[in-house]
Amino acid sequence: MTAQQAISSAPAHDRAAAQATKGLSFRPTLGNIGAVFVVGLWLFPVYWIALTSLKPIVEINNAVPIFIFTPTLENYRELFTKFDFARVLMNSLVIAFVSCFVVIVLAVLAAYALARMKVPGEKHIALWILSLRFLPPIAVAIPFYIQWQDLNLLDTYAGLIIIYVAFNLPFAIWMMRGFLADVPVALEEAALLDGLTRLQIIRRIVVPVVMPGIASTAIFTFVFTWNEYLMALMLTAFKSVTVPVTIAKFVQPYTILWGQLSAAVVIQVVPMLIVVFLLQRHIVRGMTLGAVK
Amino acid sequence: MSVAARLPQWQRREKLVALLLLGPAVLYLLALSIYPTIYSLWIAFHNYSLYRRDLVSFAGFDNFTDLLDSDIFKQSFVVTLVFAFSAVAVELALGFAIAVLLDRKMRGANVLRTLLIIPVLISPVAMGLTFRYIFAPTYGLLTYLMKSAHLPTADWTVSVTWALPVVIFADVWQWTPFVALILLSGMQSVSTEVTEAAELDGLTEWQKLWRIVLPLIRPVLLVVVLIRLIDSIRMFDLVFVMTRGGPGSTTEVLSLFSYVTGFASGDMGSASAIAWVTVVLVNILVAVFLRFLSKTA
Amino acid sequence: MTLRLQNVQKAYPSGFMAVKGVDLDVEDGEFFTLLGPSGCGKTTTLRMIAGLEAPTAGKIFIGGNDFTDTHPRDRDVAMVFQSYALYPHMTVRENLGLNLEIKHVASAEIVARIQNIARMLDIGALLDKKPGELSGGQRQRVALGRALIRRPNIFLMDEPLSNLDLKLRERTRTELKKLHETLKVTTIYVTHDQAEALVLSNRIGIMDSGDLIQVGTPQEIYDRPKSVFVARFVGTPSINLVNVVVQNLNGRLAIRLTGDEKPLDSVLLPASEEVFRKLGQSGLELILGVRPEAIGVLTGLHPDAAPAEIDLVEPMGSVNNIVLRFTNGVGSTADGEPLIGVVTSNESHERGQKVWIRVRPERLVLFDKATGHTVTVLSKERWEEL
16 A cells, blocks of 8 residues: 555544553553653753742842742742733733634635635645745845834734734645545535525534634644744834743843743743643644645 | 536636635735735845935845855854754654654553643743753853763853754754654554554564654655754744854854844845845755655655 | 436536436436446436536426526435535534524424424434434434435435445335335435345436436336346346357247357247348347346256356355356357356255256347347347337
């Protein structure tokens, strides 16, 4: 059998599913322990920064890093009192959610048209969309800065959202196209015969069935927007500054405010942790889809 | 001779619906990607200073040829390639090893897989600064541990020899899980019948891996490598917060060099030229890879 | 509701003609099957009736009105897909009721119809489950229910039984037939399984490579096939094709096996004048089509019978299939395949046994050697035109 057949003849995660059965036990073999050890060790930097965020400021710059101390929340408190972090957090949340929403709506509709209907020149469109993913952001950062300056869009929500949607739309369309292709056409034909209009079919049949795919795409868009730095750095100043930019600002010319920085990092990472634990299945699906297709 | 397709009216209407669905997204992308791209290219061929926008003039290929005379540019180019290929090579090797390690029937394997996604989702800014903290010369954890073990220590992020390796280390830390997870998925989607047939044929675990599984996941592997290479060449955030391109220009990757040229010196023309060199580099890479990919298909 | 296809064609941009001009008249309440091998165009034809594909030429009339350009939604045609196409995120109840809801049928009416269908198809216990929780057979019944609940004018089915295992398939086949007898909805059924077609249909239309080759009742198709293709497609085991030489012997058709001098005594029968005239055009070398059940396998020497040897005995329960080869240079098959005869399993035969074959005058057909078309058919001890 060909490679393609060998890989796809089994349901995509059959062995992964087998791994997930509860009947399995954890036998302390070398491999099993090694696996746990490696993963645990890999995440060490995450523990360290989380630990650091709970240390009293006095201890942080100590040449001797300590492991035992009385945890304190003073770093976090300082963030919110002295550095207006609540507003920054709000900025990031609003920008991320709005971008996500706009991307999903546009991407689902566009991907549906590409996947289902014979669009003239669709191969060219698809290829062009894919090529946008390879563009170094710095290439378009410059014209955007100049243009946004002229349009008074610097330091606004809209300014960033417009750009983030443009950045994420290509990959979102690409992902959704893959997911939509997996929805059997017969379902839509049955709905057609049942009397639904095309828009009704999309809303009542296709979207519910492809919801896991939408979740994966939404996660990717959210993560990208939440973590994005270059554009936010260039296009924001005070009013709409986002979390990553603010974190970097703690690195000041003569000192680095590690205490507040680590607290800010933790806060920035927490939503990602939530996303991972709630939606890990969708993330893996999304990643593998992006890679294989 | 094909029979002329006389489309019933309802099918013609459906075509209209398709264009309406596709339209907004495409128009949006056209406006926001084609326009800046062309504008950016235009800037690259002009003398364009951010601080004297009234003095814009046509420069032909000057911005590009000036780069060839610039030592910093050449260093930046080399640094970028060294960074990209080293990081991806390590990510591939380590990622593969981890994938093999995690490909086992074990209670909690799923949990481990979930935990491994975390580094991928953390912003490079956050992780870059975390590593900067760990690698800090005087008070960083690593320095402390090395000294305690009486091992020689270095200035890490401010050292000329160690700055780039440290940045590579941070990138590897963040992206190896990505490679590992994709390879793991690829490995696990190989049909069990194929691996069972291999077992019956007498292959050992190791042989199964090298001679059966690896060739089957080769397309996935190549795509992952391509994606990582492209993203590494475009990298900006990590190096910006960790070393700012220093010390000297030992970690000044192309994206950073472009940024500094544009926003510190204000020379947007050159900055654009540098950015476009990066674009060309990426496209060459993609072309090479696609040819490679189609040859092995 | 009657259905008429008038010169319906489907050509693809590459030039490939999936359906090459089909003319068909289906009567109200009739169960009509489109039967043929994969790729013959039967599913494409069905989809054109549904409106899921547009014919590149020709017209489709439902109840006498031209529906060729009408949207599938407005044709009042219901379809059961091969994959059932049940909406996975909806319960069975919601699946059943969706089309009624879209057409703004009153909710009391919807509830009543769902109960009715549930009783008729015995799916009452499944109403609140989702398709993913059902077995193949259950899903198939829900798919049927979804189509029937609309009380459509025309009922289309695309190989609905092909995903079921054998026993379930046979049981469902019987249920389908009973259902049709009760409801009497005009049904167009697509399958490649000739047994299904024979059991279920009022009439069958055989298709091959885009052409509708023959239309008739199951018995007509079986007894009076228009060509070798049709004869071979319908009937298990397949019809035997024997090379023969024919001759007019005093108004009777004498049939001789190759290598034999005497004509077969058992089938020396009168033929009509038109037949003899046609024979004059076709030449004297023809192919005789003999159904396995018309081959007599004799153990004792018989003067009229042809000698043969048994290659294989296939036990089938109540009957045995005997695979035979002509011997002694007398007789040959047209396709090189061995002969198959059917005997009751009470008789015992074994491999290598030398026997004698006698051809019974039942359902014999003579085919033109060059074109494969039927020249004449044996009916009530007389050779006739088709």
